[in-house]
Amino acid sequence: MHVTRRSLLKSVSAAAALMACGTSRALAGQAWDMIVVGAGTAGIPAALFGAQNGARVLLLEKAAQVGGTLWFSGGQMSAAGTRRQAALSIDDSPERHLADILRISRGTADPALVRRAVTQAGPTLDWLDSAGFEFGPEFPLDATGHEPYSRRRIWGGTQRGYSVLKVLERELATARAKPVLVTRFDVTDLLIGSGGTVTGVRGVDESGKIQQFHAPRVVLASGGYMANPQMFAELNGRPQYRAAGWPANTGIGVTLALAAGGYTRGSQNYLCDFGSIPAELDLPSPEYARSIHHPQRRMPWEIYVNRLGQRFIREDDESIDTRERALSQQDDHRYWVVFDEPTLSAAPTLVRSAPPGEVRDWTRDELRAAFDEAPAFVRADSIEELATRAGIDPAGLLGTIRQFNDAVRNGSDSWGRRYMPRPVDTPPYYAIRHQGGTLISVAGVAVDESLRVVRPGGAPIPGLYAIGELLGNGSLSGQAFCSGMMVTPALSLGRWLGMTLSKRA
């Protein structure tokens, strides 16, 4: 079944009604072993496994419904050593998964944290499997738009992130021992006792009343800060180019961890993705569509230029990682795909629609129509006019096209490009603006391998834990995009922490 964002959100209130909910006032004064802030990808498993192992768990959620980013996420998960891999005779292990992540990230991911995550990933996927997760028929894969793994270990459902959420909702509704869930509760502060020990949380309930709850263990699972461009810029040292994610994720977890004495790390690992066409020229912008830039799927007929009109990559380079790194070096992480009329008329499909709607390749007519409708698509009768209208340096673009056309004629390109089916020489000319960006928070809260939030010297802050996107892609994938390395770590570290803390309770 195909799921649109609208149909997903329609089903939200029905789903929320299934949960074991409490009202914050009725719960005031009760004793809790553990409080989990945020009922999303990481928070639900943490609360669920804490409660199932005997802890009294309070799960506080700011939105009216649970699920967080899973409503929008691709939901792809990487996990090694699973039952399903064994059934397919895929020889894999957490060690190999870790080695792949360190290879792809060139050693920039946090090995201790990644080891913990990949060790827990297999059992977590097996748990989803046993709980009725509906696997998409195309999985497992070794690559999905990012640098490939050495084994087929990427898993996903028939309904993207919603497939994961369906299992979490069902488990929350049917588990014998449930966490108590309070929705529409906005956690705003930590309660901090003597010696800096975290003893609970304070927040605002749906009637606007301030409430506080006490527990010796507080787990921050409130997602990243993709709904807070100012925090994004402050933590990563560059603007947020892509508008994405769950609107409630304004980075409260970061604010609370910093207030308790923690710190953030990983901003040096920022890397932008490749192939994204923005819906608007004002940034951050949602994605409008994506271009098919992998030579493995479509050889390039076009050239890619930066704001100066200069090429910055061999367009037929097979490595996605190389493209992402080259784009990350360009001004504003922006580039244009430039071509002429014969290419538009004859080349295979260049653009495809982007999730969360239906993902499919555009027809040639749809591509033509975009030049009349969408701000990122520019058409002109001369190269100079195209450059001026698109925001590219005209002299630079003219010079680049001249050089490229020479290269096509001579069969020798200074960038080493081999696939050059035709020059760019017949009007009208076309330029599609692309914007590199990220869907996920990069810098994140520093934790140790037990997921305790730590101070700059490494000492843990008593009573405070963090999981999920709050830890940052920069720690879990380093300076790279490692497929499925946000959803699986959120689920599996959440599950592991819930079990571990409940034992202590």
Ligand SMILES: Cc1cc2nc3c(=O)[nH]c(=O)nc-3n(C[C@H](O)[C@H](O)[C@H](O)COP(=O)(O)OP(=O)(O)OC[C@H]3O[C@@H](n4cnc5c(N)ncnc54)[C@H](O)[C@@H]3O)c2cc1C
């Ligand atoms: C479009 C898109 C596609 C993606 N695709 C993939 C993919 O295919 N594979 C992959 O690995 N990763 C993917 N990701 C990233 C991944 O989905 C997220 O990193 C992950 O789901 C985040 O989990 P989380 O538990 O940290 O946050 P969430 O799941 O967002 O949960 C956080 C919860 O905390 C709540 N909250 C926030 N503030 C408060 C507060 N003050 N008080 C109480 N509650 C609060 C929120 O409402 C939310 O319910 C994608 C992300 C996007 C945006």
